[in-house]
Amino acid sequence: MTKAPERRWSIRARVLTGMLLLVGLALVAAGTASFAVQRLELSERLDESLSRSVKEFKVLTETGVDPQTTKSFTHAEDLLYIAMQRTLPSPKQGMLALVGDKVRWTAPDIVGTRLEDDPEFTAWAFQVQDSNRIRIGTVKTEVTTYRAVVVPVSLPADHERGSFVLAYDYSAEAVANDRNFMIYIAVGASVMLVAALAAWLIVGRMLEPIRKLQTTAQQISETDVSQRIEVSGNDEFADLTVTVNEMLDRLDGALSSQRQLLDDVGHELRTPVTIINGHLELMDPHDPQDVQQSRDIAMDELNRMSVLINDLVTLAKSNRTDFLQTEPVQVGKLLDDILDKARGLGQRQWRIDYRAEATVRLDPMRLTQAMLQLCANAVKFSEDESRIALGNEILRDANGETTLRWWVADAGAGIHSDDLDRIFERFGRGQNSARSSGSGLGLAIVQAIAETHGGRVWVSSEPDQGSTFYIDLPLATGSKEA
Structure with missing residues (x-):
């Protein structure tokens, strides 16, 4: 009796654990996929922005005019200056203008990402400048990780080479992306907590018919099967309750039939047995007429007992499911x-x-x-x-x-x-x-x-x-x- 509640809680705990495991796996799978997609979209967005800036710089190089001479640019230094004036970096973007082996122009002070303060990055920019081709890449330094582009500048009338450098603070951009993921984790944890509470209550309610079944089973003795389980709802557990009640009805009917059969046999067979026993005790074995008379009485009572037994067996079988063959x-x-x-x-x-x-x-x-x-x-x-x-x-x-x-x-x-x-x-x-x-x-x-x-x-x-x-x-x- 004392172990039944432990089994009941064990079932509840197993169901709850299974549900939380499924919900957790679903949230982890969805979160991982979402995180990977957002990281991929972040890289694509930054590359697209850098590519667009490169195109704008090419247009300026090909069609732009020097404000001082009103003619095409002849010096890389002037072209880089105008390009930086016309470029408005995003909050996590920086830019540089390289001329020769020096940093000639830097972003305005309001720009937070200061590329010139990271010597590892400037060294990379000067190294890439020597290749004389546009280069987009990821640069990792002790300060942060950048997604950058270096656009070399070469004008026919200017023998000094230059480069236009744009770079995003990839780590800072990723932090914003990670912040969204952390919000997702917090919401997911809250959902799991709510799901756990709801599942605990729902499973408890689902197991209520089982508890009633257990209580009823404990109250049933070998001679009293009158207890029935209250049917509530319209689901599988209600069907189970109806089935168990029907089983108890059949069991109650079988026990009642058994008791009735024993009562009937004890009541009705006692009289013919007594009659046969009395005549046999009083019979004179040396008197053929008395023997014949006692035999006739005994046979008559035995025949009546046979009819009675057959009828009692028929009534006893009437409670069986195979009584009818329709x-x-x-x-x-x-x-x-x-x-x-x-x-x-x-x-x-x-x-x-x-x-x-x-x-x-x-x-x-x-x-x-x-x-x-x-x-x-x-x-x-x-x-x-x-x-x-x-x-x-x-x-x-x-x-x-x-x-x-x-x-x-x-x-x-x-x-x-x-x-x-x-x-x-x-x-x-x-x-x-x-x-x-x-x-x-x-x-x-x-x-x-x-x-x-x-x-x-x-x-x-x-x-x-x-x-x-x-x-x-x-x-x-x-x-x-x-």
Whole structure:
């Protein structure tokens, strides 16, 4: 008992761990992909900006004029000066103008990225200048990492070479990108926390039917299975609860049937056993007449016990799922077969009042058993040559539901109103019955057969006016009328 809560929490923890693992993996995968894409976009954006600046510088070189001479530029130093005046660096961008082996011009003081203060970068710029071609590359120094372009300047009238240098502080740009990623991590952690709390509550609610099932199972003893689990919701757990309740209903019915069987056997078999035992004890073995008489009494009681045991076994089987073996049956033909079998029960005026021509799914053997039992009762409580009528028909009510009704009507002694309910009980007998006739279980068997078909059995009767027993079986959608 004490380990059950531990198992329950273990299930809850495992489900929660699995959900968090899935959510975490999804967030990590999405974050990593987003981070990689943003880094790639950052590099592409910086290269695009540098390329655009190179194009603008080429246009200035080819079409620009020197403000002082109003003619084309003849000195690289003047061209670089005008280019730097017309270039507005971004907050994390710097620029230089190299002439010869010196830094001739630098960015205005308002520009935060000071390329001239990083000797490793200026050394790289002078080195690239010697190649006399445009060069875009990444430069790592002790200060930071740059994404830079060096544009060499060579004018026909100027023998001194120069270069226009633009560079982005790649590390500073990446920090802004990383800041967005950190925000993503914080939001992801918050989402996981909320998901964990929601999952904890949801899983707890999902496991509620399991806890109720466990509590109910603990309350069930070997003799008391009356506890049921409350059905709530409309999901798989509700279906499980319904299934467990149905199982408990079957178990309760089986136990009740078992108790009833033991009570019935103890109650009804005690009398014939006592009668047989008494006659055998008093029998004079030297008196052939007394031996014969005792034998006849014992055989009669044993035969009655055999009938009683068979009926009790039938009732005990009625709670089993395989009690019925249903199949499509032509109910009109089945009624004719029942009438043919009933004629051997007694000299009566047997007839059929009405015959339904339809194909219905039912157990023909069990229904024949129930109808013949009603016919046997009709013979038992009616006079020779009196009328006994059988019939079946399909009825439809106002709601469109259909019922297959069977009946056996006699013109016998009838039943007193006080006995109408009692006659369907086990060993229940009316005022017109005698103990020696039958086991007292016939109508109980008829009722069990009707109920296992989902129907019911009832009677309409008045003393000295005869009785009509009805078996009403609900029809499923799909029953076919001929």
